[in-house]
Amino acid sequence: MAHSDPELAGEGGQGELAAYRLRRERELSSLYATARSLTVLGEVDEVLPSIVRAAHELIGSDFVYLSLRDASGALALSASAGTISSEFSSARMPAGAGLGGWVIESRAPVWVSDYRHADGFHRDPVFDRLVSDEGLVALLGVPLLVGDRVIGVLFAADRTERPFEKDEVALLSAFADHAAIALNNARLYDESRVALQRLQDAYRVIEDQVTTMERAAAVHEALTHVVLTGGGPDDIAQSLVDHLEGVVTIRDRDDEIVATRSSGAASAGEDPHLEQELLAQARRTGRCVHGEGADGTVLSVAAIQAGGSHLGSLSLRRRAVTESADVRMLERSAQITGLLALLRDARVEAEERVRGELLMELLSHPPLQPVHPALRDRALARGVDVDRLDVLVTADCPDRSAADIVRELHGASAELSGLAGEYLGRATMLLRADDAEAAVRTLHQRLRRRLGTPVLVVADRITGHDRAHSFTLAVRCLDVMRSLGETDRGATTRRYAMYGLVFDLRRAQELEGFVTDSLGPLLDYDRRRSTDLVSTVAAYFAHSGNLGRAAHALHVHPNTLLKRLDRITALLGTGWRSADSALRLHLAVRLHQLRALLDGPG
Incomplete structure (x- = not known):
């Protein structure tokens, strides 16, 4: 039996009412936090997994998945949270079929406590088999509405039979409303980004026909746009290739390649020795330097620096001679790349600082x-x-x-x-x-x-x-x-x-008692006479009772060691070298030494 409006269980006493209100407050607080976190995401590929992860944590069901409608009206699984098979992750429900078809048709939440025996909707044999193989039993689906249009369905599933309470349905529905807005905004963002990229591509075609100075101005504008739109090394490399042609390579401070682009007009051959030599010169002079490779290509290298810190390098390899205007473009590009690196480091540092503060507060x-x-x-x-x-x-x-x-x-x-x-x-x-x-x-x-x-x-x-x-x-x-x-x-x-x-500081009293019981007479004697009988015992055990090696380790004559051992026997008794007594004494000496290393002689 499928349900579209589950009833809330009857209220109990005042204690149950207070617990219910507290739980609702926590759920609403979590809903607000997760919905707010979705608003800061930009791309669809980021929003989809964030939605299912947040819904999974919010509802606490075994499995959460989100299916989007395609042009034919069918539902295709787009993101999931929870363990599923690869076959289920590529599941596709025909238009009007399954629980999702009912949700889309009614534009309202629908749930079943046991999908295997539920009725009231058109079944799809393929999907039913996948649900059975995954062991899914209880399913809840809520629509993702943008205006009057259903763009998809958000599902929560459990592997045991159970009803979904009214509060759960309302909570997932409220979350789905926020998620639909975030998903629609992400789609609009992607469409705008694609349109912007198309405009940039069209603009580059026109720029190829202008003079060198006009091309330099265009590069500067493109680089400024990269900064304003939060682009990265890939965007900078692509802008340079579009205007200068050749092979552009950007490396980080560890000399690892972070972006490389080629126009196909120059050989991609590498000369690491020449590149390192030119980079050393560029770092010393702060200017772009050039050199000719063994294959006849011209390599131009500019250091990426900021405030005396080396952040990487930018290089251009091509057949043509590098003109002065191109040199200025490369140097300006290196500066922009350095700025982006600093901005990226600042963002990472800010996030790490926040996480570090959270850690300190918790500890x-x-x-x-x-x-x-x-x-x-x-x-x-x-x-x-x-x-x-x-x-x-x-x-x-x-x-x-x-x-x-x-x-x-x-x-x-x-x-x-x-x-x-x-x-x-x-x-x-x-x-x-x-x-x-x-x-x-x-x-x-x-x-x-x-x-x-x-x-x-x-x-x-x-x-x-x-x-x-x-x-x-x-x-x-x-x-x-x-x-x-x-x-x-x-x-x-x-x-x-x-x-x-x-x-373990909580066991300090146990340690003190054990050491005192085992070594008390020797410790007292050492304190009164300024002797070192405890170290003598340690050396004796460390060298398995070999008197010669123990005396050498203590830097004393064997006769002196024998006199110390006689004193130890007088203080501890004749049985201190027996198996059980020696084991206890050896352990006490070792723990005493470790405590001294950790806490100091006091």
């Missing part, structure tokens, strides 16, 4: 207090659910600053819907991971590869939202690892649980 937030709604909304606007961040990671590398590590963590955090930043001088990240061991190994490999040097990475599973405690555990465990001689590893605090007494 300094009291664990027993709920997260402020404003902070939650700021995180959700960036695709981060703070309640699902259950793993804390910190990394350390002596050859790189914390800022360098954080820069790499930011790239990973965006992919993992997490947060990264510098907290108390440490490169730190919050993320969601079902398998913390696998996550920390993946992050370690990524940092190792991107930084090009050994790095230590430690992860801790957050319990009770006490993120600050997890940070302390991870940092102290990292220091323990380095004290143990580790230099290049990714691990969780659980892997080093045997040293938990050292790096």
